[in-house]
Amino acid sequence: MTATNPRPTGADTELDEASSDEFDHARTLAVDHDWFKRAVFYEVLVRAFADSNRDGTGDLRGLTDKLDYIQWLGVDCLWLPPFYDSPLRDGGYDIRDFRAVLPEFGTVEDLVVLLDEAHKRGIRVITDLVMNHCSDQHPWFEESRRNPDGPYGDFFVWSDDDTRYADARIIFVDTESSNWTYDPVRGQFYWHRFFAHQPDLNYDNPAVQEAMLDVLRFWLDLGIDGFRLDAVPYLYEREGTNCENLAETHAFLRRCRKVLDDEYPGRVMLAEANQWPSDVVEYFGDPAVGGDECHMAFHFPLMPRIFMAVRRENRFPISEILAQTPAIPSGAQWGIFLRNHDELTLEMVTDEERDYMYSEYAKDPRMKANIGIRRRLAPLLENDRNQLELFTALLLSLPGSPVLYYGDEIGMGDNIWLGDRDAVRSPMQWTPDRNAGFSTADPGRLYLPPIMDPLYGYQAVNVEAQLNSTTSLLHWNRHMIEIRKRHSAFGLGDYHELGGSNPSVLAYVRTHRGGSQDGTDDVVLCVNNMSRFPQPVELDLSAWQGCRPHELTGGVPFPRIGELPYLLTLPGHGFYWFSITPEEEPS
Amino acid sequence: MTELASSPSADLAALLADWIPQQRWSGAKGREVGSVSVVASTPLPIEGLDVDHVVAEVEFTDGGPAAHFQVLAAYRTDVGGELEHATIGALGGRIVYDGLWDPAVTKWLYEAVRNGCTVGDLRFVPEPGVELAPGPPGRVLGVEQSNTSVVYGERSILKLFRRVAAGGNPDLELHRALRAAGGTEVATLQGAVEGVLHGEVAVLGMLQDYASNSAEGWAMALASVRDLLAEADLRADEVGGDFAAEANRLGQTIAVLHGDLARALGTAERDTAEVAAAMRARLTVAATDVPALAPHTAAIRAVYDEFAALPGPLPAQRVHGDLHLGQVLRTPLGWLVIDFEGEPATPLELRVRPDSPLRDVAGMLRSFDYAANHQLLDADATEPDPQRQWRAAEWAERNRSAFLDGYAVRSETDPRAQALVLRAYELDKAVYEVVYETRNRPTWAPIPLNAIVRILAPSTPRIDSVP
Incomplete structure (x- = not known):
């Protein structure tokens, strides 16, 4: 049909x-x-x-x-x-x-x-x-206007005057002056939070x-x-x-x-x-x-x-x-x-x-x-x-x-x-x-x-x-x-902001408990430079001491996380995504 | 504490005589150490580790007052790579090192505050009503000029005052008062560490809420100025990195802080003539030290005279005392004020005196000037470009105004209504800065010197509201 x-x-x-x-x-x-x-x-x-x-x-x-x-x-x-x-x-x-x-x-x-x-x-x-x-123009409204006592008569919010619900703000302030509009067919006002041509159900x-x-x-x-x-x-x-x-x-x-x-x-x-x-x-x-x-x-x-x-x-x-x-x-x-x-x-x-x-x-x-x-x-x-x-x-x-x-x-x-x-x-x-x-x-x-x-x-x-x-x-x-799809942490992980003394850098960790394929946590570290200038940042990654960050777009391993704050430098408007995994034993 | 005269103590003192002057927190740069003695030593009951809490007295050959330092002297037969940098020396076949870098020691310190321990004369006291969770091992955050901070997870920070003084500690006192008053402009106090020095109570450390996700106001301001100077021709109110909204919010925070301090610790009155006398005295010393001040001393004195002659007393209260952009932290929820120790070079009895809150306001106004001009110096050693100078000045003026606007919103008075008082305090601060910079960072001296010229200039543009 x-x-x-x-x-x-x-x-x-x-x-x-x-x-x-x-x-x-x-x-x-x-x-x-x-x-x-x-x-x-x-x-x-x-x-x-x-x-x-x-x-x-x-x-x-x-x-x-x-x-x-x-x-x-x-x-x-x-x-x-x-x-x-x-x-x-x-x-x-x-x-x-x-x-x-x-x-x-x-x-x-x-x-x-x-x-x-x-x-x-x-x-x-x-x-x-x-x-x-x-x-x-919905038939429900057409019916409601024409037949107040019919099955659709009460489908909309009708009122004899335009004074009710005066505390509701007007959303489209550019075009509407009231949330009520008079309908000459039914002889009553109808309620609309948006445009006058959109009566509220x-x-x-x-x-x-x-x-x-x-x-x-x-x-x-x-x-x-x-x-x-x-x-x-x-x-x-x-x-x-x-x-x-x-x-x-x-x-x-x-x-x-x-x-x-x-x-x-x-x-x-x-x-x-x-x-x-x-x-x-x-x-x-x-x-x-x-x-x-x-x-x-x-x-x-x-x-x-x-x-x-x-x-x-x-x-x-x-x-x-x-x-x-x-x-x-x-x-x-x-x-x-x-x-x-x-x-x-x-x-x-x-x-x-x-x-x-x-x-x-x-x-x-x-x-x-x-x-x-x-x-x-x-x-x-x-x-x-x-x-x-x-x-x-x-x-x-x-x-x-x-x-x-x-x-x-x-x-x-x-x-x-x-x-x-x-x-x-x-x-x-x-x-x-x-x-x-x-x-x-x-x-x-x-x-x-x-x-x-x-x-x-x-x-x-x-x-x-x-x-x-x-x-x-x-x-x-x-x-x-x-x-993004390779790491469940992006969709399902916790969000934890790392702070850092450089106000231009936004760093956070997304952690999905047990989210990796081997059952360990899926941990992704994201570091973003809000500034157009290159920036250094020292991050407290002590919770992952001994782990190694791998950069996600290329897979390059970065230095092991030690006891001291982790130093990164970022280009202007640069960002890094790292996966943090326990360091594998050298073979 | 046990007064020790035995030889191990003397041996440790000998090691400390070499080691303490090398530490940034000793403040002993440029001063020759005469003798060092251990005046107190308290063994800490840490399982499997020998650690003594030591107070060392350091005398200087210049005849100035002796200084006292606290050291956590820890002993191991062998220190691993991660503690090597903390080594103090070898003693009795063992290595003695700075125990603050040992996670076993920092963890014990936190637990001691949590459990309210007393060890000899050392008292570890949680604040009333504070429930501390068992803490993770501590991490040394940074070594400051007079203290070392240890962070526990993201909840607590322990600030140990390396330099110890008998008597009150304004930092602890004001934090305690503000906590009682429910102030939210400071990190909430969790506990304190106290000892005894020369028979008097001495504050050794403070445990506070840690603002884990925060950045210094100074770094924030520099990022804004950097953004402005990178533009070719945009005005300070046109660049994306505009700081005025932050400066305004900061002004509000300081005004609320002053209100809380006044409510918690009361208000007083100062005689303007007496305050001006202290300013004059400072100027006299400064003028002999720094010849570049000479052309301005008469004009500065004239401002002080005018200030001294103001009718009526000067409303006073406890203040921060050394407020600048490095003493405020931006957190995700707003601004926090830290380090209420007051101006380090000022004697304690002066630091705890009530003063006009405009001293803090003037300190912050001066700091905006520093932030604006600091990068012009950094860029190159040659004379800065006048256009960049003009633009930096415009940034400073915009943010000073925004700060004052914010302050006025939350305070009963607009500081600009007391222009003369503000001017005197600003000059006093700038004079202090000229001396400090000339001694420590001569290339920075033009910043306060230029400020003095500007403040004295008859055509000093009025600080108007940000439109």
Whole structure:
């Protein structure tokens, strides 16, 4: 069948929604309860990756065609922003039908093929699901407006006036003046934490809870490996609160988790809660049982502090935020990232730090958006290969599962002259040919023009050229991902900062107890120079006295760790990864 | 302690007479040692090892006051490679060495504090309410000018004062008072080691929380200045390595520290004329030692006179006394202040007197000036480039202002409201620095000398708030 909207069947009966029985199901991967802790994630916009049908827009079949590349790079899991049917007034986060694929991207059948082909290659796929709200064109909302007493009349948060929940802040301050909007059809105000065209679902209605659990089941049946639950702190509203992180919201997440654990073991939920780590840990649930809400959550404030630490040439912005990050349940993992499809978000920094980040990383006012910076990694770092490598090494070695953003592996640029957040959503650059090899459509038909400037344009920066050069950023990234996979300590290890008297050097040890193949601890030492100048550092490695560090990219043995502090020198923006193993007896 | 006159003690004294002057902590550089005697020796009950806690009295030929040092004299028939550098000499067929480098000794010291041991006149005292975990073996961290520190894991640091003085120890006293007051700007005191010298209690060491992941403010400031000087034309507020936010936070920390000290140990008043008299006396001595000061002495005196004539008493309290960027540690949670011993060259009775908190503020302001200019000297021996000098001065001014802004936020008064007092204290500190540099590091002397010129200049730009 083709993607269609739920079919209205009459004012007083329920809508007829698609069932997973109507589709093939993708093959599934063996159940593994820890996969997300070790995985390297890769965020890819379906629209931006590859166009299989020459309409100028990327699609699911195009993405499926590129799975060999993604596998070659070493990616374990794809993260797809929403591919659902949508009027696209908020990049697809305004879902018009929770059970259909946006026609430009293809069909539900195409998605099943993608899932099946990905699983065939050992790659998992997760996607965004917006739990909090839907598009105002969703039939649920249409029904709710027209028929307050019908089955959907109570699906949204309606009110006769706009004064309730006055303590809830307005999130999109640039565009919205209130969290309430008047609907002339129903003659009431409806509640929306985001845009006015995205009414919030009413989770106090048990029917809404059931309907959303069934949406999860629909995609899980087809083979999806998990969800990034978008805008998760806002599900419930209570008078006298800021309407965020309420106990009722957590209770509903526990219900979702139970559905996964009972019916779809090994699938995951990732919370999108742009808050302080000390608040976000609530979304992992009860630590006594290893966590009973989301498996993962993004660590938002770490990312701007990585940028800040390198600009400041001292480690403390990073040390500080990690020292303030509480322990998480045994079954949970942070997701960490340098860049993603949204602006480099500065919500989680102080005003002073935000001013600092603007002045350092958004020199042109057009680089700013909302409360953030819309730029890709390479232009943010002025295309400095040393810094690109340092940042990536940090991403791949700090505690949490790294999330790469499509195109950053080749150092793609951005186009700040495109509106909203489109600056960082331009077509993937595959070749130096027409449309960057992204599409064979008429160039004028592309959803966005490819990057064409002399430094980052597709003729200079593309996958084909970088595949042919073993010294390219692409090969370097692949090599580092490969090294990461050889050591379970990166994904599963403890994090312990070593300090050191040189403030420009950030050194830490990741230890996975019993993580080596022979049952000994897997210990990885990471030493990073935040400064552009060469630096010495003396590290207290006395806990490993008698061991020998082996550098991980080349395997070169370094001097034995003795009683005295261990001296290392690093080039500007340099880093080392060492494996620390007991010294073997000389033969 | 047993007064010993027997020959083993005399033999040890003879070895120490050679060994102590070579140690960095002896401070005996440039002074000729006359005689050395062991005034106390206490065997420590360490299983399988002979160790004596020894207090040695060192007299100098220059007739100055004798100094006392504590040494952990340990004996082994054979020292392995890892202890060889600590050898003091051979005695009675055995090797005597500095036991602080022996993990068996450092572990015992920690356990002694943990268990509250008394050995002879030596008292190892945990602070009330402190529960110490069994410690890993100690590791000697660094040998400072007057003490040696031993770190235990990442929780504790034992600071042994190599130079021992009878009477109070401001470092211990202030840490104890701040712990009682709940101050978080210092590393929490865990315990102390006390002995007896000439019938008076003498503080031998302190056990504190160890800030394992920390870096000195001095190193942080230098990294910032380095970043600035590497840019061709960016201003101090435009470079990525800007330090002003840290300087501001540091100013807040010092203001909170002063508030805690005032609450814990009370406030007092000083007579400005009397404080100015001490400054004048220091200037007089300095001017005879350093001819380069001569052109400025009259103007400096004029500032002191003006300061002395200020109406009303000077609010005073216990202060740090030797505050600079090397006495503050940046940890992941903020700034910590360390080493409350006061200015080492000042007699103890003066170091424990209440003083204006602006003495500390002035010390930190001077330190920003040092950090800014230090790398200009390092770069080459020739005259620094005026543009680099201007930019370094801009860095110093920006961070001095940020520090004062931070201080003013957390204090009842903005130090800039007492510009004359601050100026007098800054001059006093700079005069001290000129003498110190001329004696020890003559190439650094221009830093405080230039500062004196700047402070005295009628057109001294006002320190304004950072916009």
